Amino acid sequence: MADVSRTALVTGGNRGIGYAVATLLHERGHRVIVAARDGDEARSAAERLGETASGAELDVTDAEAVAKLHATVGGVDILVNNAGVQLDWDEQPTGIDLALVHRTLEVNLLGAWRMAQAFVPDMVRGGWGRVVNVSSGTASFTLGLPGPCPAYSVSKASLNALTVLLARETEGSGVLVNAINPGLVRTRMRPEAQQSPLEAAEHIVRAATLPDDGPSGVFLRRDTVIGW
Numbered sequence: 001m002a003d004v005s006r007t008a009l010v011t012g013g014n015r016g017i018g019y020a021v022a023t024l025l026h027e028r029g030h031r032v033i034v035a036a037r038d039g040d041e042a043r044s045a046a047e048r049l050g051e052t053a054s055g056a057e058l059d060v061t062d063a064e065a066v067a068k069l070h071a072t073v074g075g076v077d078i079l080v081n082n083a084g085v086q087l088d089w090d091e092q093p094t095g096i097d098l099a100l101v102h103r104t105l106e107v108n109l110l111g112a113w114r115m116a117q118a119f120v121p122d123m124v125r126g127g128w129g130r131v132v133n134v135s136s137g138t139a140s141f142t143l144g145l146p147g148p149c150p151a152y153s154v155s156k157a158s159l160n161a162l163t164v165l166l167a168r169e170t171e172g173s174g175v176l177v178n179a180i181n182p183g184l185v186r187t188r189m190r191p192e193a194q195q196s197p198l199e200a201a202e203h204i205v206r207a208a209t210l211p212d213d214g215p216s217g218v219f220l221r222r223d224t225v226i227g228w
């Protein structure tokens with residue numbers, strides 16, 4: 001059980017890593033808002049978690065929906081930008097359809113950016129907040145941007161850049177903003193992976209509940225700071 005109960009919002013919380021993050025945050029005594037594109041799935045996921053969890057319909061590409069959610073729930077203490085898509089595989093930068101790149105950036109970069117614009121200013125005013133952007137090893141320049149998925153890589157590398165910029169903007173405010181590389185996780189996105197969503201969620205939840213002297217503007221793999 002957490003020392004202090006916080007309100008956490010998890011995007012893409014209906015399944016995969018997002019649902020596991022919502023589960024662990026809830027188990028640790030936090031109030032959890034499970035946001036998902038399909039409102040019924042969001043509500044049914046929240047019901048499975050139990051009391052102090054609620055569901056909210058949210059497509060992160062929809063600016064009006066983000067504004068409406070913010071107006072409905074007010075501020076949150078913890079934002080986990082988990083919603084993501086991987087639409088490209090076995091592609092090269094010169095061959096890929098840019099429409100697909102655009103759709104990927106809309107969710108993976110601009111979705112998280114919209115959420116930060118809506119929810120981070122309240123955190124700064126309140127003097128406490130945690131933002132975790134769920135990134136990927138494919139975003140890592142240190143690892144050489146691995147994987148034949150240029151749209152996904154660029155979207156997550158951009159998400160990492162946004163993480164640094166948000167951390168700089170919120171420095172000293174009590175808000176910590178970090179990106180995490182969860183590794184390969186067995187979800188609909190990566191059904192062949194070994195790591196379970198709950199194993200990956202453990203580290204995301206730690207980043208989402210960092211102590212006040214925790215890092216901001218870093219890239220984490222498990223609990224270790226890694227190169228961008």
Ligand SMILES: NC(=O)c1ccc[n+]([C@@H]2O[C@H](COP(=O)([O-])OP(=O)(O)OC[C@H]3O[C@@H](n4cnc5c(N)ncnc54)[C@H](OP(=O)(O)O)[C@@H]3O)[C@@H](O)[C@H]2O)c1
Nearest residue numbers: 012016017037059060082083084136184185187188189190
């Ligand atoms: N699995 C891995 O190995 C792995 C590795 C590195 C990073 N990640 C990242 O981890 C995060 C979670 O992925 P996952 O593995 O759990 O994949 P997943 O099972 O495919 O889940 C993706 C989640 O994102 C939601 N989503 C997609 N587009 C959305 C939108 N426009 N608005 C709101 N929600 C949207 C999906 O909702 P619907 O159910 O409505 O489609 C779903 O809840 C993603 O950011 C992914 O890039 C995953």
